[in-house]
Amino acid sequence: MMAGGEVVLEARGISKAFPGVKALDRVDLKLRAGRLTALLGENGAGKSTLMNVMAGVQTPDEGELILQGHPVRFTRPRDAIDHGIAMIHQELSLVPDMTVAENIFLGCEPLHLDMLIDYRELNHRARQWLELLDLDVSPTAVARRLRVGQQQIVEIARALAGDVRMLIMDEPTSAITEHETEVLFRRIGDLKREGVSIVYITHRLEELQHIADDIAVMRDGCMIGTAELGELTQDEMVRMMAGREVKSSVRSSSATRDEALRVENVSLKHPTRPSDYLVNDVSFHVRKGEVLGLFGLMGAGRTELLECIFGLHSGVSTGEVFVDRHPVTINSPRDAVATGLALVPEDRKHDGLVLSMTVEENASLASLDRAQRFGLLSRRAEREHVQPFIERFRVKSPSLRQLIINLSGGNQQKVILAKWLATDPTVLMLDEPTRGIDVQSKSEIYSRINELTTEGLAVVLVSSELPEVMAVSDRILVLCEGRPAAEFDRDDATDEQILHAAFPGSTATPC
Template sequence: MLETDGVRKAFPGVTALDGVSFSLGTGEVHALVGENGAGKSTLIKVLTGVYRADAGQVRYRGEPVSFASPLDAQRAGIATIYQEVNLVPQMSVARNLFLGREPRGRFGLIDFAAMRERAGEVLRGYGIGSDVRRPLGSLGLGAQQMVALARAIEAHAQVVVMDEPTSSLQPREVDRLFRAIGDLRGQGRSVVYVSHRLEELYRICDRVTVLRDGRLVHTGPLAGLDRLRLISLMLGRDLDAVRSEGLTRFAERARSHAAPLLRATNLSRRHVLDEVSLAVRPGEIVGLGGLLGSGRSETAKAIAGALPLDSGGVSVAGEAVPPGSVGSAIRAGINLLPEDRKAEGIVATLSVRENIALAALPRLSRAGIVSEGDVDRVVDRFMRRLRIKAAGPGQPVGELSGGNQQKVLLARWLAMNPRVLLLDEPTRGIDVGAKAEVQVLIDELAEEGLAVLLISSDLEELVEGSQRVVVLRDGAVVGELSGADVTEEKIMAAIAGTTDD
């Protein structure tokens, strides 16, 4: 259905693809995996007309093609669903679903009534019962992702490229997605599936292609390829070696008995948070669990001063932090790594150097004049420590892989010498290699005495990485687990409001 032969693509100082050959069969679900920076996104962009290959050939249905734009690829029958939904949030749900192919009535005008009726029918099949006249941006991320999927399928695409499609979905939405993928396969349509969640790959994919450092290292059936071998292919090294680089899991360490460094007391905001209280000691990682919409991100934003509160307060080392002020929280040593790194974190058009130094500029200046030498030293230090892969500190951060963008954000806040780190989905959308490195780093930071609040929708990550887990439901604390009670089963039982004996 779709293939590349020896495709090469280079950017200044970086070879993103080095002679990569890839083939997608008719009616096949093909996994594309690799570390961040392996070349997955670049290959997708070559296949879908965002980039043109410097060398090699792309063939679609056996014929050589060179798409001039993503629109050309879409018209040919190749649709892409990105991790960050790339539709128009200000437009209605119906308009987004049929954007570019709206039903027309008399005189060629858009038939809005027909469009809304059809949109409602389509989206109900995906479990979305929202008013299709609402702006897309008013829906949750999961619902937006399902609209993007429905759009691709309704456009009768023969090839659907899915880039981390489940990162914003709840379990029932994941099941709907997989049923839709099964329908596509049954219709002879093909799927390129990019995900860092191995259980998903083994559940729905037929074959797998592994990229590493822009090169093809493996392609073949997924059945029979055990997970450890797949991970080793992706990393080019033993996963255990990565985790052993200075890593001592908290389950193996003595627990801290120091007084809490961070304390949040009765944080309340109408319809959002209901008297949420928690404490984190120096050197401790506390997990914050719960379903999407439970108040996890809102709790972190409230602590960081980014969400106004009706009542409640935050203190660091016993000193109250003025409420509703991000600046005051930062001065107290509280730093937040947001869930949506593109919308709330990185400045894509600025360089790696500028993004890392952004928050620390006041500290790196004298009489309003920034010391370029101090900036260079800080940037070099954290690029080395976090092993940020870039052509250099001057490369625009928007050109980096998702995992390296996440590391740049971490570097920005580490340059501030924080006392408290609030990490909202720090490994979301990054591959297993980068995920392991970030987890090692989080543990190292805690060992250095930072208080870490870890938010994750991945229960395994919470269990492995936290000494204690505070569980939220509907904006309220419904459980706190510690020691041997920190298990996936007990977290789920707390979320569900049942006991787990």
């Protein structure tokens, strides 16, 4: 165990460039034992790139890393892991067809006679970590069957299961519940007392008072400044990140009387428990110019409800969908798009983007029929069609031909939004659209939503952040265990009422 305050890892003059982008520009940072450094900055500031360098995912073009007084060079993640540095990535990296236990101990499985994996011991150790993090899933469950939030907890367990002296956490709470966040924060406190140095990337500034000791702020690939937690207010942190004032806003309602979408009695059975439902007899409507917020705890069925409406569970879901008051039959996402529906998915990298394609190509994927000339795809027509939408969302990219994988998470999300706006939808369904997005990007997305609703677009918004739901929505539908639990007009609702309705066994008035 190291003495508290001892420098564990130091970055000196770290620079890193990608095609058309200088991600890091001579960055210095010291990380100390037993302390948590919150690394702040807008999307594209260079936070994840710096952490990837420290974790051996990427090698710097210039500069060096000093580990406990000795220069080190990591050329692969295993080098960093062997030196006690673990990283929890924002984007999920589990092997989908392996079990929870196999993912947690991947590469360090307990063996029989140094030859065969000891699965009994493997599952026993995994169960201990799952219990420590209060995650009620079986060690033998296949990773792909877990919800996004559950997968995030397994990622955390995998990082903690190693003998770490330094832990890097990139937006670890972006997809987990409030209870799971509390459990994680308690474990972070334990690690700090054990002398572990922690780097914590977050856009949720309200979390800092519970866990942070030090603050480091980046902007445009540079380290803007460092301080102890008590030396900066939240407003000062935001100004340092943005280089300007960032205004928050509560939207004004643009709802009309014209119904854009109505769903009736939508249900979806659990795939492995036939007597249970993921979505159970849900009905709602949303009008043109209106934002309907869907709120609920993890497992409430919000994502599955949107997927049912969008035709992703055709054949196993039931219910009726009406667009512009006309009944529609949706057997596939293609049918959904043809009827005027659009869905921005929760997991942008796996479900929303093709990472090997360019910004332009990704933005046009849902509207290729509008970029055809005489039955053939025209690159010029493609560019002319999507460019206004990319510009509207202020996507920061050297060119439309830049590979999407080289953009920050916030700009990737803006490209997904531009892609679906390019289909000219009647209803835009957003599943956690600001997950892992910086303060400025959130503000821009809120502004675009407000503009779009004034033009008559109907929006269905799923978010786990209650302040976001309250600020953006006109009405709020609360789901609990797959069922409608309560419905509120924003102006008449309180945080307490909404949270109360979201918990099983509450006495909230049903819809």
